[in-house]
Amino acid sequence: MSNLNIASIVSGLLEVGVAIYAMRLTRLFGSKRVGWSLFTAFFLLALLHISQFVIPWLNLKAVGEPFIYAIVSALLLMGMTHLESTLKQFDRADSAEQRAQAEVQQQTAELRKANEELEEKAATLRTEVAYRKQMQEQMEHTHKELIAASRQAGMSEVATGVLHNVGNVLNSVNVSAALVADHLTALNIENLARAASMMREHAGDIGHFLTNDPKGKRLPDYLSQLASHLWDERTLLLKEIGFVRSKIEHIKEIVAAQQNYGKALGVAEKVRVEELVEDVLRIHATELAQHGVQIQREYAPGLPEVITDKHKALQILLNLITNAKHACVESQKDPKKVTVRVINGDERVKVSMIDNGVGIPTDNLKKIFNHGFTTRKNGGHGFGLHSGALAAKEMGGALVAHSDGPGTGATFTLEIPLKAVSTPSKS
Numbered sequence: 001m002s003n004l005n006i007a008s009i010v011s012g013l014l015e016v017g018v019a020i021y022a023m024r025l026t027r028l029f030g031s032k033r034v035g036w037s038l039f040t041a042f043f044l045l046a047l048l049h050i051s052q053f054v055i056p057w058l059n060l061k062a063v064g065e066p067f068i069y070a071i072v073s074a075l076l077l078m079g080m081t082h083l084e085s086t087l088k089q090f091d092r093a094d095s096a097e098q099r100a101q102a103e104v105q106q107q108t109a110e111l112r113k114a115n116e117e118l119e120e121k122a123a124t125l126r127t128e129v130a131y132r133k134q135m136q137e138q139m140e141h142t143h144k145e146l147i148a149a150s151r152q153a154g155m156s157e158v159a160t161g162v163l164h165n166v167g168n169v170l171n172s173v174n175v176s177a178a179l180v181a182d183h184l185t186a187l188n189i190e191n192l193a194r195a196a197s198m199m200r201e202h203a204g205d206i207g208h209f210l211t212n213d214p215k216g217k218r219l220p221d222y223l224s225q226l227a228s229h230l231w232d233e234r235t236l237l238l239k240e241i242g243f244v245r246s247k248i249e250h251i252k253e254i255v256a257a258q259q260n261y262g263k264a265l266g267v268a269e270k271v272r273v274e275e276l277v278e279d280v281l282r283i284h285a286t287e288l289a290q291h292g293v294q295i296q297r298e299y300a301p302g303l304p305e306v307i308t309d310k311h312k313a314l315q316i317l318l319n320l321i322t323n324a325k326h327a328c329v330e331s332q333k334d335p336k337k338v339t340v341r342v343i344n345g346d347e348r349v350k351v352s353m354i355d356n357g358v359g360i361p362t363d364n365l366k367k368i369f370n371h372g373f374t375t376r377k378n379g380g381h382g383f384g385l386h387s388g389a390l391a392a393k394e395m396g397g398a399l400v401a402h403s404d405g406p407g408t409g410a411t412f413t414l415e416i417p418l419k420a421v422s423t424p425s426k427s
Contacts, residue, residue, distance in 0.1 A: 173248065176240045184237075192226060195219055270305045271313065273349045273416065274342055280317045281340070284325070291336065293328050298341040306349050306416050312391040313416060316399065319384040320353040320412045327357025327410060348397065352413040360403035360410050368401050388414075 198219065202209035209216035281288075281295060288295060321338070328336035339354040360368065367373050369389040385399070392399040396417045403410040 170251070173244050176244045180237055180240050180244075191222070195222060195226075268307050268309055270307055271310050272303070272305055273313075273351060274299050274303055276310065276313055277317065277340055277342060277351060280314065280321055283318065284321050288321075288325060288338075291325060291329050293325050293336045293338055296337060296339045298339060300343045303342060303344055303349060304418060307419050308395050308397075308416050312395055313414070316388040316391055316414050317351065317353075319388050320414065323384070323412070324353045324355040324357065324410075327355045327359075329357075331357040331407070333357070348415045348417050350413050350415050352411055354409065354411045356409040359406045359408040360401065361406055362403075365401055365403060369399070 198209075198215065199206065202213075202216065210219060211217070277299075321340075324338045328338065333356055337356050339352075341350075341352040341354060343350050343352075364373075369385050371386040373386075385401075389399045392414060397415040400413050400415070401410065402413075
């Protein structure tokens with residue numbers, strides 16, 4: 001066997017191997033890709049080489065070798081086209097994969113960044129929550145201190161009102177006492193003593209003395225005039241003493257009311273609101289009369305009892321009647337009038353102080369209960385209404401204000417629930 005024949009056999013076997021590998025590609029990727037064209041081409045080449053040895057007498061070169069090589073070339077060209085298409089698809093797939101990986105990496109980076117931002121925000125939020133919690137605790141502490149200060153200020157205001165009104169009553173008592181002293185000093189007791197002495201001297205001839213002696217003749221008229229004068233003085237002194245006694249009783253009532261509400265501090269108990277209002281008016285009666293402020297009472301019939309802290313209610317109402325008096329005095333209207341109205345509705349008893357004083361601007365109504373805010377020109381500290389609003393809230397009620405504007409007066413209403421709904425705070 002010649003070397004040429006061996007080479008042809010080896011070449012044929014290799015072509016068979018390529019055909020088998022092409023068949024494998026066909027099974028892996030399908031007939032539309034490289035496999036069938038390469039398989040057919042190399043299979044024909046293998047037949048061409050092997051047939052020369054199996055059938056030596058077949059002269060393919062003469063009959064069809066050029067045609068077979070043309071077919072093989074066409075199949076190889078087709079396979080190469082398919083191969084190019086496949087490589088481009090793989091290239092596109094690889095590019096798409098790279099883009100996808102890049103997008104995944106970018107999204108991962110963005111997610112990592114977003115996660116870091118979320119962690120930062122979470123840390124900031126935790127700090128904010130801790131700060132707000134601290135501020136809330138501080139506000140609660142401040143609120144307790146403010147309530148305690150409000151209660152002390154209310155007690156001080158009650159005591160100041162009591163002392164002021166007691167002082168006014170004592171001034172009246174002092175005037176009456178001075179008048180009594182002046183009249184007692186003006187009594188001509190010495191002349192009465194001289195008349196008695198003259199009668200003792202003439203006890204033995206009293207009849208002759210009274211009828212014949214010039215001094216004795218004037219003595220009966222003098223005694224009659226003196227008796228009439230003493231009667232008038234007695235009447236006047238009894239009237240003044242009665243006035244003094246009534247003022248002393250008024251002082252006792254004011255002090256007793258203050259003591260009664262002082263003992264009731266922090267205790268919820270049954271209260272008749274109209275009686276509470278009368279205590280307030282009694283405490284301020286002298287001062288209201290001194291400034292010419294008229295009180296008009298409008299109490300609804302059949303008012304129920306409420307269960308509340310009498311001291312807090314008294315503190316609020318004393319401040320309201322004081323403010324109403326100041327509003328009337330500042331307005332300089334005549335007459336100065338405060339209407340005290342007590343009604344029942346919506347499970348609450350409502351006490352309104354309605355004055356015809358200076359009124360309140362609309363803008364001020366929004367901040368009338370703020371701490372430190374006051375519209376009083378002299379002596380206002382802006383604490384009474386604020387502490388009153390706090391006390392009303394503690395009682396489960398409310399303190400509200402209304403005015404149609406300057407010069408129209410104002411209405412302040414304390415709403416007290418029929419039953420206590422909160423436990424008073426301990427100072």
